[in-house]
Amino acid sequence: MLQIEQVIRPAEQGITTPFLCKAHDNNYYFIKGYRANIDGLIKEWLGAHLARAFGLEVPDFDVAYLDKQLVANYNGDAASELKAGIVFASKKVDAASELRFETITLVDKQTRLNLLVFDLWVENEDRTLSVNGGNPNLLWKTDKSKLYVFDHNLIFDPRFDKLKFWQTHVFSSVLCNKQADWLEKMEFERRMKNALDSWQSAWDSLPEEWRIKNEGHLYFNPERHQERLNNEANGDIWLKLNGKTSL
Structure with a gap:
């Protein structure tokens, strides 16, 4: 520690x-x-x-x-x-700054798609950016052309609004006019399953102080969230795609 x-x-x-x-x-x-x-x-x-x-x-x-x-x-x-x-x-990431709207296109499309699918999976609406501003919670390191993802305290949103997600996510446009690709879907399902493999070790390594406080009131229900993540890793996530987009 x-x-x-x-x-x-x-x-x-x-x-x-x-x-x-x-x-x-x-x-x-x-x-x-x-x-x-x-x-x-x-x-x-x-x-x-x-x-x-x-x-x-x-x-x-x-x-x-x-x-x-x-x-x-x-x-x-x-x-x-x-x-x-x-x-x-x-x-702290040195020589990195918050992603700006005008630099979105510098991020390669696959990275944008990866993050979009991840945020859809964990139901994170807290990554917004448009010409009018927003809060992307992303750092762009220009010299490495690398995007850093941070700030996850609002994931697993119990009031997750699918329509709002597609309207406001910083990278929602990456799916526009994209054709269905079952191989790509399989790859994302593999990524989700790999990520879920880290769930138990991450949970077990929680500070005891946090765990005790949570057990007293069950602010966070791990079984419920893990069950949904698992279902979506096995294909249910594609039910959340906007009708105007496909993968």
Whole structure:
């Protein structure tokens, strides 16, 4: 487990008020704590594992301990949002910036399609971007032409709106005029099944503090979500395709 040694500042964006911090390994991380709620922290942990196992680029991540004395000594912006305890830590990606609408076409089509299918699978509406702005939760590293995926605290949305997803997802247009391809469908089902293979180990590695709090109220029901993911990995996901698109 990482040990946070310095709280630097709150992130420029994020409703859960992430903070940029320095850990004992001399690397910088964005941390999320109690503002994300227990179910949000669990989703961050599981979502990062699933995304990486699915084949997406995810910044290195870990759990970290934020000491109460460090919190007490911090008097910078948004100090009231800090709380000691076990937090989710996502490593800062150097020389990367948030994906902009005008740079979407720089991301290769297969990467866009991979992320679109993944977000449809985990029911994530929190990846929006249009000419009018949005919140893609994506980092673009120009020198490597690499897209990094982060921020999974809103996946497994109980109010998931399929129509809204297709209208607002940053990469929804990648399916326009795309013809059905059963081999491609089989490949995505293989990716989903591979990702599900990481579920149990990810769940077992949850911090005990999070697990105990969840067991008391069942904020997050792992069996229910795992069952849906499994059903969709076996073909049910294609029932969620927009009628105007095909794969």
